Amino acid sequence: MLVGIVGWRGMVGSVLIQRMLQEGDFNFFETRFFSTSNAGDKVSEKIKFKGSHILADGFDQSALADCDVILTCQGSEYSRKMFPTLRAKGWSGFWIDASREFRMEEETTIVLDPLNRSSIDSALKTGRKVFCGGNCTVSCLLMAIHGLVKDNFVEWVSSTTYQAASGGGAKHMKELLTQAGKIYKQVDSLLSQDNSHILDIDRKVLDTQKNFSGNEMHCFKVPLSGSLIPWIDQDRNDGWSLEEWKGDVELNKILGSDKKEKVKVDFTCVRVGIMRCHSQSVILKLKQKLDIEDIEKILDEANPWVEVVPNKKADSEQFLSPLYASGTLRIPIGRVRRMKYDDSCISAFTIGDQLLWGAAEPLRRMLRIIVDQNFPKDV
Numbered sequence: 001m002l003v004g005i006v007g008w009r010g011m012v013g014s015v016l017i018q019r020m021l022q023e024g025d026f027n028f029f030e031t032r033f034f035s036t037s038n039a040g041d042k043v044s045e046k047i048k049f050k051g052s053h054i055l056a057d058g059f060d061q062s063a064l065a066d067c068d069v070i071l072t073c074q075g076s077e078y079s080r081k082m083f084p085t086l087r088a089k090g091w092s093g094f095w096i097d098a099s100r101e102f103r104m105e106e107e108t109t110i111v112l113d114p115l116n117r118s119s120i121d122s123a124l125k126t127g128r129k130v131f132c133g134g135n136c137t138v139s140c141l142l143m144a145i146h147g148l149v150k151d152n153f154v155e156w157v158s159s160t161t162y163q164a165a166s167g168g169g170a171k172h173m174k175e176l177l178t179q180a181g182k183i184y185k186q187v188d189s190l191l192s193q194d195n196s197h198i199l200d201i202d203r204k205v206l207d208t209q210k211n212f213s214g215n216e217m218h219c220f221k222v223p224l225s226g227s228l229i230p231w232i233d234q235d236r237n238d239g240w241s242l243e244e245w246k247g248d249v250e251l252n253k254i255l256g257s258d259k260k261e262k263v264k265v266d267f268t269c270v271r272v273g274i275m276r277c278h279s280q281s282v283i284l285k286l287k288q289k290l291d292i293e294d295i296e297k298i299l300d301e302a303n304p305w306v307e308v309v310p311n312k313k314a315d316s317e318q319f320l321s322p323l324y325a326s327g328t329l330r331i332p333i334g335r336v337r338r339m340k341y342d343d344s345c346i347s348a349f350t351i352g353d354q355l356l357w358g359a360a361e362p363l364r365r366m367l368r369i370i371v372d373q374n375f376p377k378d379v
């Protein structure tokens with residue numbers, strides 16, 4: 001089987017390659033690496049794989065059409081341009097896509113196999129070939145509350161997110177750090193004086209934040225370091241951001257409940273000055289009253305990655321933290337408790353690495369599902 005990979009040097013793509021190397025995935029197929037800007041260059045020697053080490057042109061239709069599977073992290077624009085062109089030329093391979101471009105199309109399965117392996121299997125059996133990764137916040141949330149949604153305990157979910165800079169991309173992460181560095185430089189000398197006054201420091205910080213140049217906030221448009229932005233992605237002009245809208249439609253599409261009784265979903269999506277983990281403060285309305293210990297057990301046993309953190313100060317500080325989840329597949333969920341004024345609702349707090357379960361890992365696993373079953377492309 002020949003697998004074409006496009007967009008593998010970007011942030012999600014690099015995390016994907018790291019995971020594929022860790023899992024030995026490259027032993028199971030031949031790989032052709034594509035580039036949309038550096039065709040003809042060599043693939044890094046750090047990546048051990050079977051296939052040519054010369055980068056193919058990401059716009060070369062016949063090189064792409066040789067592939068049984070194309071996995072792209074190149075972004076929506078690339079998918080919009082190349083997928084229909086390849087299909088029009090008769091290519092019938094599998095398209096695995098990190099972008100949102102085709103997520104809501106009828107033919108597409110949004111992949112999160114610990115939750116929707118049966119939808120993936122039936123899509124494969126019926127000849128569907130488009131598999132897209134979901135929105136990061138939705139995938140991380142579903143991994144966390146898997147146990148409760150699996151057994152249909154959830155009537156509605158309301159989540160307020162704390163989304164990391166990584167959700168915007170590599171440049172956004174650098175911008176966050178550049179802003180932090182600039183702020184620090186302005187107050188460095190005051191911080192080192194024992195008797196400096198906090199209000200002087202505070203005023204300098206605020207002055208710096210309010211006077212970032214256009215370049216210093218090119219990505220986020222407003223200061224993020226030491227602040228937050230309660231709006232992510234486009235304005236749908238109906239009171240919801242595109243990110244919040246995705247929460248509802250994608251979550252239900254993954255669960256297959258878009259066609260039956262939906263889980264009602266409400267998101268408030270907030271960007272915070274964190275590097276790469278998305279956190280969420282969640283309220284769940286349950287269809288029946290369950291003991292908190294039973295809820296924790298249901299959550300904990302749902303999949304191998306979710307980790308219930310006891311609702312205690314020390315545990316929460318240590319394990320319910322972006323630092324604990326960052327760079328790992330762990331999905332900690334904690335602060336699980338019944339709401340004071342409505343005991344049919346519970347609240348919880350959960351975290352997931354936006355680049356792993358939120359992006360690369362479901363795609364990597366989808367590729368292995370196809371490869372391990374040796375699905376031919378021409379069926």
Ligand code: HSE
Binds near residue numbers: 233
């Ligand atoms: N839209 C997400 C964010 C990342 O901006 O954080 C990709 O799912």
